[in-house]
Amino acid sequence: MKKLLTWWGERALLVLISVVVLFPISWMFLTAFKQPRDAYSTSLNFTPTLDNFVTVFSDPWNLGSMVMNSVIVAVVTVAIAVPCASLAAYSFSRFRVRGRKFLFFLILSTQFIPAVVIVLPFFLMFRSLGLLDTRLALIIVNLAIVTPFVIWMIKGFIDAIPTDSEEAAMIDGASRLRVIKDIVLPMAAPGILTSSIFCFILTWNEFLFALILSRRDAVTLPVGLVSFRTERGDLWELMSAAGVMITVPIFIMALLIQKHFTRGMTAGAVK
Amino acid sequence: MAEVRLVDIEKRYGSFVAVAKQSLTIENGEFLVLLGPSGCGKTTTMRMIAGLEEITAGDILIAGERVNDKPPKDRDIAMVFQNYGLYPHMTVGQNIEYPLKLRGVNKATRQQQVQDTAAKVELDALLGRRPSELSGGQRQRVALARAIVRTPKIFLMDEPLSNLDAKLRVTMRAELKHLHHELGVTTVYVTHDQMEAMTLASRVAVMREGRIVQLDTPRKIYAEPADLFVAGFIGSPSMNLVNGSVTAGRFRAEGIDVPVDLPDRDSVVLGIRPEELDIATDSSAPVAGKLYALELTGDSTLVTMRMGKTSVCARGPADFEAAINEPCYLTPKAGARFHLFDRNSGQRLDG
Known part of the structure; x- marks a missing residue:
């Protein structure tokens, strides 16, 4: 009897947690397919429509250009941050340079500063450089935000790789860069992939800097969401449709890569 | 090459x-x-x-x-x-x-x-x-x-x-x-x-x-x-090392009395390998003590005996048997070599 109770108790708790986590998401998905008049209704009985998606991609919302901005900013940021961070992480992990610990602390310490504190200096800086409302400005800012984090993450993965294989490769005739390319990167691939996704998600969801530094041309998806708060009130159905556009790519990416994750993680060490 | x-x-x-x-x-x-x-x-x-x-x-x-x-x-x-x-x-x-x-x-x-x-x-x-x-x-x-x-x-x-x-x-x-x-x-x-x-x-x-x-x-x-x-470090079981002194051409320690070619001096360590010791029955053998342990290794038996604080190990025949804590005697085999070291510096004394 007691066992049965625990069994049911566990299930009930799981259902409760799932509801709390999944309710807002499913509500967003539902609303995205509702007509404006159904948006505030709690009934599940409504006629689904794709109108909202059509609307958000046409004037005056033009979600298409925001998707483009978000994709470009996120992809370019990852493409620059991850290779640089990998090399930096390797150096921090392997080279015993004087002041190494301090330097590493310095890099991490950039993460201690609240974004709100530096957003204004960034604004002034980019204004004087004429870079306000450009993707370049957002890429630069995002690089500054994610690179330290990615260095720290990848360093953890590289630290876990035994140096034996690297030394073996050096003796077999490989230069340091060749060792990184042939041995370290393949072995650290799962970690680097994980870090890349984190980096992508961070950049994709970045809101504050994008809000302050963009006006019209470089607006990204999260900032675009705000524009659905109009004088006519909050356009929930459109906001939800745009929300789905933000969420879906991350979902798909996570699903695609999930397999690689586990396989990569376990294929690593050989003793 | x-x-x-x-x-x-x-x-x-x-x-x-x-x-x-x-x-x-x-x-x-x-x-x-x-x-x-x-x-x-x-x-x-x-x-x-x-x-x-x-x-x-x-x-x-x-x-x-x-x-x-x-x-x-x-x-x-x-x-x-x-x-x-x-x-x-x-x-x-x-x-x-x-x-x-x-x-x-x-x-x-x-x-x-x-x-x-x-x-x-x-x-x-x-x-x-x-x-x-x-x-x-x-x-x-x-x-x-x-x-x-x-x-x-x-x-x-x-x-x-x-x-x-x-x-x-x-x-x-x-x-x-x-x-x-x-x-x-x-x-x-x-x-x-x-x-x-x-x-x-x-x-x-x-x-x-x-x-x-x-x-x-x-x-x-x-x-x-x-x-x-x-x-x-070299040899298994390792060499027996016994602290003692040399007087009148003989190395003496508790239970041990063997002739050596060395002038009188204190603080000498005598080394002899287990495989260069034989088990003796004669109570006048140069190494005498009490049997401490017997370990059969297959082709031989390791015989460990104690005299006071020191113990000495010998490699005896596989079929050797005796009672623990009974008196036991060892004698160097013919041609066995004694190694002599200075106890303080650890250096070898004989050539």
Whole structure:
């Protein structure tokens, strides 16, 4: 009897947690397919429509250009941050340079500063450089935000790789860069992939800097969401449709890569 | 093939001396074993030859050429690591092929050499596997194959057998010895296992606290250990070492009285190997005490007896039996050698 109770108790708790986590998401998905008049209704009985998606991609919302901005900013940021961070992480992990610990602390310490504190200096800086409302400005800012984090993450993965294989490769005739390319990167691939996704998600969801530094041309998806708060009130159905556009790519990416994750993680060490 | 010369090399980490200033020449085609307990600097010495560790002072010459500033890849060496250092993301074949690939050998030749080498170490059936799918012994073979696939000037082996089980270790030892005989490449081998050192080496360098304390053939090191450390380290079971003094041409300690060729002095340590002692029945035998333990090893029995605080071990016949705590007598075999050391300095006293 007691066992049965625990069994049911566990299930009930799981259902409760799932509801709390999944309710807002499913509500967003539902609303995205509702007509404006159904948006505030709690009934599940409504006629689904794709109108909202059509609307958000046409004037005056033009979600298409925001998707483009978000994709470009996120992809370019990852493409620059991850290779640089990998090399930096390797150096921090392997080279015993004087002041190494301090330097590493310095890099991490950039993460201690609240974004709100530096957003204004960034604004002034980019204004004087004429870079306000450009993707370049957002890429630069995002690089500054994610690179330290990615260095720290990848360093953890590289630290876990035994140096034996690297030394073996050096003796077999490989230069340091060749060792990184042939041995370290393949072995650290799962970690680097994980870090890349984190980096992508961070950049994709970045809101504050994008809000302050963009006006019209470089607006990204999260900032675009705000524009659905109009004088006519909050356009929930459109906001939800745009929300789905933000969420879906991350979902798909996570699903695609999930397999690689586990396989990569376990294929690593050989003793 | 090449001669390796270490000239006044030294390795320090801050104020800690890992390898004290010393010189060592490894002859062309020699199998030199660096032997010592962990932390004695043997692996550091090898890593300095490999170029994986910078040297604090001195010169390293390989085939007469100074290689201090050369990266490992330009020293033309091959190394087998304790944990094998295989490339887990490559197949066995790719692992063996990698050094050839780095040296720009063309593909056809590479394939051929991989096949030949794999056959030599009986890996030909496993070329498509990943290291994670192999047993310890097989991984060891891959590491070995990767080292011998090209002919380097020197082989470096860092405790290559220490991760294998006892039986496999003996088999691999014989294979290594045969391989060295076949290839004739100068080999430096690091181990803490004195049995490996004795069986494999042309010469053994016994190291302690960053210093080579004796460099000689295994036979000589066994027969004439330079000091107390080497005496206690080489041989299994290890040499009996008894504290005492010499008066009127006789070494005396509790329960022991043997003639030695040494002027009178105190603080002498007498060493005698267990295999050079015989069990005696005569109570006038020079070594007398109480039987402490009997250990049958198969082909013989280890007889340990005690006299006061010291204990002495002898290798007796397999069928020897006696009661524990009963009086027991030992006598040196004909031609047995006594080793005499100074107790304070540890240095050998007789020649």
